[in-house]
Amino acid sequence: MQPLILLLAIATSLATAHSEVLPRAATTITIDTSKTYQTIDGFGFSEAFQRANLIVNLPAAKQASILDLLFNTTTGAGFSVLRTGVGSSPDSSSDHMNSILPKNPGGPDKVTIGGSAYTWDGKDSGQLFVAKKAQSYGVGTFYANAWSAPGYMKTNNNENNGGYLCGVSGETCSSGDWKKAYADYLISYMKFYAQEGINFTHVGFLNEPQNANPLTTPSASYAGMLSSGTQAADFIKVLYAELKSANMSNIAIACCDAEGWNDAKSMTSQIKSAGAESMLGIVTSHTYTSNFNGPISTTAKVWQTEYSDLNGGWTTACELPFCFHPTTSFRLCTRYSSGGSGDGQTWASAVHNGLVNNNLSGYLYWVATQGGGTNEKLIQTSATDYTVSKRLWALAQFSRFIRPDATRIGVSGASSGLSTSAFLNSATAPVYAGALVVPALNTGSAAQSVTLSLKGFNGSAVTAWVTSQTQAMEALSGATLGADGTVSGTVPGRSFVTFLVSK
Structure with missing residues (x-):
């Protein structure tokens, strides 16, 4: 035949x-x-670790098209939350997120809000560009999230491979207590964005502290910082006071972008015991090591701030003989309902579960764009083009119409x-x-x-x-x-x- x-x-x-x-x-x-x-804050993603540059570097027509896909409330997903990565690296090699204070200024007392030692390049690895574009579509919720403090503020003197923030419970450094300095560092980062017209609504200071231990997680060779809930509470109290002093109390503190749902429950319980829950704006969690299993006990709002199918292979063949949408250029060669962990139907079920059974106020996918052959992203990009997964459209069924x-x-x-x-x-x-x-x-x-x-x-x-x-x-x-x-x-x-x- x-x-x-x-x-x-x-x-x-x-x-x-x-x-x-x-x-x-x-x-x-x-x-x-x-x-x-619950009240819904929105749906979104991150373009941290220089993913934003993938959008910046696309040809103009493709760039405009991909931004429409992400933010347009009529034809696209209408995402309403953008999570930016606050850099801690002294350089921008590989996919590092560069620090605004790459060198130790001489001790914690030398770090102030808006001091002259800061370095601002007006790009932030493409994240400022994406933030401004998002704002032009009406996005108003911006989450500044640090994976780690700069290495010189930590017990291991390294942004990678774990280490604790100097000065939290049980952790001291010969260089001194860096809690206030780290708070002022985060505030200074947000002020640079404010000067560019982007006002952050939320700020976080940890990312997967459980995954940052090189002894238990050999892959933790990227920016990260260890912390218990009690130690997080130590810093929350300082950050809360510094935000108030800087007339920035409108910015909600987020914690702790835990690796799994059970981790988030445990850390939140410790924060409550330490008397810092009232200072939290949102509890943030990922679901890599443990999935949703009931609401987190807290008076704060709760967001899922990162999850994706990190290892599943990007689907390049259709299950049905229809590889292109009949009226658009979108390729439909990514699966929706084959039962795989990267399928659109799988992700629609996950978001439904989070919203209905776990009282989420926000749901964020890991990254919007990325190259390579996994399902880690919503859109697979090359230097000149892109392919859209059904995960994006499954999320869009929520995000386009359910507004903040x-x-x-x-x-x-x-x-x-x-x-x-x-x-x-x-x-x-x-x-x-x-x-x-x-x-x-x-x-x-x-x-x-x-x-x-x-x-x-x-x-x-x-x-x-x-x-x-x-x-x-x-x-x-x-x-x-x-x-x-x-x-x-x-x-x-x-x-x-x-x-x-x-x-």
């Missing part, structure tokens, strides 16, 4: 099979605006295989103001007809958007708003649909 005939035969067979998977009887899902949960300051509201009645959540946007949101957003993920093979019964919300119109193996957040026909205010629609098998009900 000739190749073209074979492809047509396969496509016809698949279409026939799909048509035989008929929708089930309609399931009524109740959306109750009187039941409210939205409130998660009550949902009941979803059938087996259908993960449904609901969010009410603020009436003052710049886009999709006052809208009701209902993401519905169908992990089964059969289509599911749904009726959304809206309690306490009167909609004026409804639209629906779908991501699947062959679709990348496309408009989905068939969603209707009844005279009684109910919404009716269908969620195809192995697809992710977001219903947007306008106020």
Whole structure:
């Protein structure tokens, strides 16, 4: 059989099979605006370790296109949070994040806010460029996160391979106590950005302190710093006071970007015991070594600030004979629902779990762009082009429509295989103001007809958007708003649909 005939035969067979998977009887899902949960701060990513330069160095047309993919609230993901890496390296070799104070100024008492010893190159490894572009799209949440203090502030005199911040509980250095100096260092970094028109809303001072021990983690040869929750509390108290003194108390302190969810629970408990919880703006965690297993006990908001499929191979062959979107240039050769750890469906399930069962207020993927052959990124880049994964579109089903300051509201009645959540946007949101957003993920093979019964919300119109193996957040026909205010629609098998009900 000739190749073209074979492809047509396969496509016809698949279409026939799909048509035989008929929708089930309609399931009524109740959306109750009187039941409210956490406030959503947003969704985003980082471009730390010089990933931002991949965007900076793209040809102009491709650069504009990739920025649209990331931040446009009409055609892209509409991400609303950007996490920048605060550098601690004395150089910019390899993918190092360069420090604004690369040399020891002569002791902790020589470090002040905005002192003359600082070095600011106006680029920050491309991160300032991306931040300014993000701001032009309306992004207003910027998280400055340091992986480590500069080496001379640490017990091992090295930004890499562990070491503690000099002066925290149980850790002393002959050079003195560097807690206040480190706080002033972070504040100075944020002030450089403020001079460029970017105002940080959150600041963190650790990244995966559990992964920074070279004795237990030989791969910890990049910037990182050890800390317990108690030691973190020591620094939080100093940073809180320094922010207040600098009239920057509006910037929320984040801690501790723990390697796993259980680590975050443990560190938060220690911070509470040390009397520093009230000084925290957000608890931050990753889920590499332990996954979500119930909300963290804290009065602070909670964000998942990093996770990705670090080792899975980037998919280069389609499961279906449709390698290009029919009306755009986006390649669709990255899988959505094969069950792998890098699939879009897998990530949609992870975000749903985080938001609904673990009360997350923010969800950040690791990096947006990167080269190489793993699923570590959302978009695979080369010197001149890029390929988009279905992970980006799975996240976009949440991030485009659920805007900062939205409130998660009550949902009941979803059938087996259908993960449904609901969010009410603020009436003052710049886009999709006052809208009701209902993401519905169908992990089964059969289509599911749904009726959304809206309690306490009167909609004026409804639209629906779908991501699947062959679709990348496309408009989905068939969603209707009844005279009684109910919404009716269908969620195809192995697809992710977001219903947007306008106020």
